[in-house]
Amino acid sequence: MSTGTLYDKVWDLHRVAELPGGSTQMFIGLHLIHEVTSPQAFAALKDMQLSVRCPERTIATVDHIVPTLSQKRPFLDPLAEEMLSTLESNCTKHQINFYGLNSGQQGIVHVIAPELGLTQPGMTVACGDSHTSTHGAFGAIAFGIGTSQVRDVLASQSLAMNKLKVRRIWVDGILNKGVYAKDLILYLIKSMGVKGGVGYAYEFAGPAINALNMEERMTICNMSIEGGARCGYVNPDSITYNYLKGRPYAPKGQAWDRAIEWWGKLSTDSMATFDDEIKFNASKISPTVTWGITPGQGIGIDEVIPILESIPVCERSIAEEAYTYMNLKPGQPIAGVPIDVCFIGSCTNGRLSDLRDAAMIAKNQKVAKGVKAFVVPGSEQVSKAAKNEGLDELFLSAGFEWREPGCSMCLAMNPDRLTGRQISASSSNRNFKGRQGSATGRTLLMSPAMVAAAAITGEVTDVRNLLDVSE
């Protein structure tokens, strides 16, 4: 059993009661809701004649179903319109703060909560969405929940939970030029497997992690869930505090000083013990791309698609399924695979620094003929900040489309989709069969800079080659 980790301390701070059957009732410090997983939960509250326990700890936005071309109401898709208006009326009825379209603060739930300073060290954060693990970047314990648990949190501001084990993932070294946080997390998932983290919270630590900025840490924690870990976190430090300072919900004045002192004490002790520990070295990582149908099926840009014999026996059947579905051959290099659609966005890589990284590649270049490339900022604030820097113009003149904020082509709940057998280079987090809206559509996950490189060349390309050129 772990002791003295941030996870242990946050767990102890939020324990309300031990429940019969062995689980623990945990207080939830921040409950984020959106249009997809909340309506049934609100309906259940009504059925049970209950109200929202802590509306002031509940924050809503709309992201999954919003169109990114025109956000004029009513939406063309009546079901999407119904989902949004249901959320609006639930928020009004229960006096929940709702950051809707054109509020200036709308966006993907995991992008806006950090931007607003809602996500803070030492909190428990829950949201009916598996990528809630993103918020762990701040030293919060943050995890996704199902609809019946959304109902529980609405009704009681708490959840019945079982304590996880803690695995420390220590990353030495430093990421090389052209290698990004996305490459690091794809590499970690590939190394530990998509089920490797089941039953664990991941603590990301070590020199390579400490060197990451907050947006990069969010990218890492965001995909903890793709490695099977329900939550992942980074201990808070001066980078965390500098990011938070001055944000709307961050503590102010003397409270800020007290907060920093408290946050500092929450970090994992030097004498802490872990249930498990694994070490990696960041300097060995190349730009990483998935070739298959799980986020664990990744390879370095200079590698070939693994042959069956090189794959562990238990993963061979999914590999065979992937060869067929992706129409890629074992032994074939991943570099050079032609791309139809390039998507830059999502809660993994739709933040300002992601757009800047991609823009650096797209600058003074043109999207290859026949490729559809588009950029979807993660939030209205990201969009505004990017426009201030002229990134929208830069992308547009390179032949990218510039869209309104939302989840977009990360998943198939809005008009942005692949069609038929199209293959995408995508900065999102899931490459499951059919994830991007076509039952036969194919997804290659990679960093935003790598997506931009694919857009310019029309094929999977080592971004480091283009970086050298642009210097």
Add this chain to the structure above:
Amino acid sequence: MLVNKKYIYESMNSSFTFPKGQIANIKGRCMSLKGDDIDTDRIIPARYLKCVSFESLGSQVFADDRYQGNGSHPFDLDKNQGSTILIVNRNFGCGSSREHAPQALMRWGIRSIIGESFAEIFFGNCLALGIPCAIGSSELIKEIQDLIEFDNSEEFIFDLKKEQLFNAKTNWDIKFQSGVQEMFLTGQWDATSTLIKNSSKLNDLMAHLPYLQNFNPVKLN
């Protein structure tokens, strides 16, 4: 969309109520649904997941199977309407974790499921909704299914404490997974109600949590 209106029934149970509190027994008629590995995609096809409430799911349960069955599916047979106890075979509810599957069954009117075995997540989702799932040997399940397929006009009582399905004439022993029986008998299957009960403890905790108290000094245990 693959929906044959003719065979989509509204919930047959007009006095429709959700399971609540302690559940000691389930009364009603039984219906049989034969087959191993019946997955959640069959119980409720994926296209019904994009919805704002679970309300209409009752009429959509097994939508595609029923469409193909053209009236002969167990959920369409007149004699099965109003049944509350569903008798199934091996690995019932496998597939995705969607809560929509037990929701659809519950809203159609099913209050308990007895089978040879259940998929784990489905079992957990049923527990969260107050639908007891109990287990019988394959011989026993076959015996029950054969009997009720022949004639299911009789009411049964599923007694959770005695772990028996019985009526005046017949009596079968069935089993619960350990721990689950107690959760139903005491009402603790209902996580929401259990959590709400500790409201004052929750208030105490909130009063001491630094980030809710403007970070005024609080001892860190």
